[in-house]
Amino acid sequence: xxxxxxxxxxxxxxxxxxNAFVDADxxxxxxxxxxALIEPKEGGVYTLVWQVSANGIGYVSTGQIASYDSLxxxxxxxFVYLNPEKPPLGPMSLTVRATSIESGSELYLCQDGYGIxxxxxxxxxxxxxxxxxxxxAFKTYMES
Numbered sequence: 001x002x003x004x005x006x007x008x009x010x011x012x013x014x015x016x017x018x019n020a021f022v023d024a025d026x027x028x029x030x031x032x033x034x035x036a037l038i039e040p041k042e043g044g045v046y047t048l049v050w051q052v053s054a055n056g057i058g059y060v061s062t063g064q065i066a067s068y069d070s071l072x073x074x075x076x077x078x079f080v081y082l083n084p085e086k087p088p089l090g091p092m093s094l095t096v097r098a099t100s101i102e103s104g105s106e107l108y109l110c111q112d113g114y115g116i117x118x119x120x121x122x123x124x125x126x127x128x129x130x131x132x133x134x135x136x137a138f139k140t141y142m143e144s
Contacts, residue, residue: 003112004128006135012142014098014105015071020142021096022046022074030141031134040068046076059083063094073097079113086119109135 020026024036035049044065051058063079080090092113098105114124
């Protein structure tokens with residue numbers, strides 16, 4: 001099964017990294033999320049929205065928090081991507097894990113559960129390119 005994995009060293013504490021994935025204000029700063037509904041607890045909702053306008057919503061990623069430890073991990077199951085130009089894609093999973101190391105933390109992110117077909121191929125290729133770029137920007141954000 002296809003998956004996108006990124007591992008990155010960041011000069012920040014693990015809890016600060018995990019918080020940046022569940023705090024709506026911080027998500028806005030580093031990921032340009034325009035709206036978020038997040039219940040940081042097991043079974044909680046995890047919904048991110050981009051490109052909100054009078055014409056509607058551009059993109060949504062949503063799922064259910066399967067595990068949450070504010071000191072080290074966020075795992076989202078039944079993760080679905082909604083785009084007005086594509087059919088809904090999902091369910092997938094998204095795991096964010098931060099492990100303490102001598103110089104800060106090692107961030108591990110994995111998005112998996114990609115299906116097959118033209119729309120899935122498009123989405124997988126987009127995510128495979130986007131996560132490494134986004135997490136390098138995230139590293140800069142966290143270290144500033």
